[in-house]
Amino acid sequence: MKGFKETEGIRRLQLDSGKNIVFKRDLNVQNISWRYLESEQDVLHNLNLKISKGQSIGIIGQSGAGKSTLADIILGLHIPQQGRVEIDGINIFQIPFEYSRVIGYVPQSIYLVDGTVKENVAFGLEEEKIDDNLVWQALQRARLDGFVRECEAELDTILGERGVRFSGGQRQRLAIARALYRQPQILVLDEATSALDNETESAVMDAIEGLYGSITMIIIAHRLTTVKKCDDIYEIKNGIAVRRDKSELFTS
Template sequence: MLWSSWVQKGFSAALSGRLSQRLFTIYLRQPYLFHLQHNSATLMRNSRNANVVVTGGIDPTLVLLTDGLVAIALFTLLIIVEPVGTIITLVAFGVGAWLFQLLTRRRIERWGDQRNLHDGMILQHLQQGLGGAKDVKILGRESEFLDQHEKHLKESLRINRVYSVLQTMPRMYMEILTIAGLAALVISMVLQKQSFTEIIPTLGLFAAAAFRVMPSINRLLGALQTLIYSRAIIASVYADFKLDAPDETKLVTGIPFSEQLELRSVTFQYPTASTPSLQQVSLVVRRGEAVGFVGPSGAGKSTLVDVILGLFAPTAGLVLVDGQDIQKNLRNWQNQIGYVPQSIYLTDDTLRRNVAFGLGDENIDENSVRNAIRLAQLEEFVSSLPENLDTVVGERGVRLSGGQRQRIGIARALYHNPSILVLDEATSSLDTPTEHGVMQAVQALQGSKTVIIVAHRLSTVEYCDRLYRIESSRLIEEGTFDEVVKRSAIKK
C-alpha cells in the first residue's frame, strides 16, 4: 500500500512538473501579438495552475476507476448472495448519491469559477502594486491596491472554506444512507419471510461489505466534487495546451544580410483594430546605413519597427532580406538583430547576466560581454562599481540612472554581435545631455552596423544617412536629414 502510494504520488508530481513546463513553453513560443492580447497575470496563474490538471482532473479520474471497480466487485458478490436486498440497497445508494450531486453540483461549479477569477485578480493586483511601486507611492494608492487585494483574497479563502466543509459531507451523508440501506434490507428479508437464522448471516455480510465499500463510495463522491470544482481551471488551462508552439530554434538555414532589407507594400492591421496601423509602406535599408524614422506619436513608427523585427507578420506585403521573406526563417533573421527599446527590462541580477540576458553562467562568453561593454561606452562606469560586472543592478535597474540603463540595453543588444541595431525611442525619456552621450555610443558603430532609429527628437536622427517621415500610418517622405527638414518645414 505504501509502495503504491509512493508510485502514484511520484507519477502525479512528475506529470504536474511536465505540464507546467509545457505550458510555459507554449506561452513563450506564442507570437508577440498573443502576449499583447493576454494579461500576463492570467498566463502566470494558468502556468501555476497547470498542476490542477493532475490534482483536479487525472487523480480524481483514477480514483473513480479504482474505487469504482472495488464497489462493482463487492455489489456483484452481494447480488449473488441476496439479489433482492442488494438491488434495494443499490437503489438507495444510487438515488442518494444522485440527489447529493444534484443539490451540490451547480454550487460547486459556481465556486470553482469564482475561485479561478479571484485567484487571477489576486495575482494581478500583486503584480501591478509591486511592479508600479513608484507610482503607487507618489500617488498614495497603497490603500486602493491593498483593499482590492484583500477583497479578492477574502473571497477566495471564503470559497475554499465553504468547499472544504462540503467535502466532509459525503461521509456523514453516506453513513446515514448505509443505516437506511441496512434497515431496508432487513425489512425486505422479513417480508420475504426469511427466518432469523437466515437474516443474521446475510445482515452481517452486508454490514461487512458496507464497512468495506463505504470508504470507496466516499472517495468516489469526493472525486466527483473535485472534478466539478476544478472544471473552470482545467478548462482555461486545457484550451491553452491546444495552442500551437513551433520550436523555431530548430531552423538552421540562415538568412544572409549582405545587401539590403526591403519592405514591399507592407500593410499591418491589429486583429481588433478597424483601420491599419501601416498602409502600403515600401522602403529599402542598405547594409551599413543609418536610417531614421520620424513622425508624430501614433503615426505607426513603432509598429513598423515591430514588423521589421518580425514580431508582427504583415497583413499584406513582404519583408525581404536579400530577396528572402523573413517569415520563412524568422529565428535566424532575429538572431542578426540587436534591439534597444525605450524601457530597458533589467532583472534583479548582476550586470554581466543582464548584458548576456537569459543565459546561464556556463554559456556566457566573457569576451563578448567585455566587448559589448566597450562598444556601449560603459567601461568607465563598470570600473567604478565595487564588484565590477558582478554588481547587482536591482529589479528593473532601480539602482542605475536612465542613461546607464540605456547603455546597458545597448550593450545587451550588441552582446551577440548583430548585423543590425534597432533603437525604438531608446532615448526619448532621457534629457538632452544624457541622450547625446548615449547617441555618441551609437554613432561610433556607424558603418560597422546597420542602424535603424525611431525617434521624436530630430537631434537623435541628425547623423542618419537617410530619413523617413511617417504620418497617419503612411510613409510620406524620404531623403537626407536636411532635405526632409527643409521640405517639411520642421525645425531642427
C-alpha cells in the same frame, strides 16, 4: 548544411543551423499594409522602405503614425496583412529563427534583473555559458566599460532592483550592450532615448552614433535631434514612409 526551401517562388537558401545568416546587401520592406483587428483603416498602407547594409536610417512621425508598428514588423513580431520584408531577397517570415539571430532590439525601457552586470548583458543565459570577453566587448561598444571597470566587482557588480544603482543613461547603454552581446547585424532602436533628458540623451547617442557604419541601424525617434546624424530620415505619414530632406529638417 540544412536545406531550406522557400515557398512562393523564393530561391532555396542553404543554412548551417548553428550559424547566423550573413547579411550582405539590403533589408527590403515591400508594399506593407497593417491594421488593428476590427479596424477599417490601415495604420500602414503600401509602405516601401529599402535599407542597405551598413546604413543608418531615422524613422520619425507623429504619435500614432505607425512608427513602432513598422519596427515590430521589421523585427518579425507582426505579420502584415499585405506585403513582405526581405533580407537579401529572403522573406523573413519564412526563416524566423535564423532572422532572429541577425536582428537586435533596444527598447525605450529595459527590463533589468537584480543580478550582476554580466547577467543582465547576457540576459537569458546561464552564468556558466556567459562569455566574459563578449560582455566586455559589448560594454565597450556601448561606452559603458569604463564605468563598470571602476566598480570594485566589475562584471559581478550587482545592479539592484530594476537597475537602481545605475543612472538612466547607464541603464540605456546597458540595453545597447545587451543587444550587442548577441552580435546582431541589424539593430532596431525604438524610442530608446525618449525618456531621457537632453544631456543624458546626448551621452547615450554618442554611444549609438559610434556604431554607425559597423551595424545597420534603424532608429525610431520622437526628437529630430536623435536622428540628425543618420544617413537618411523617413517620416511615417498617411501610412507610408516619405524620405525627408535633412537640409530642410535641420535648417536653423
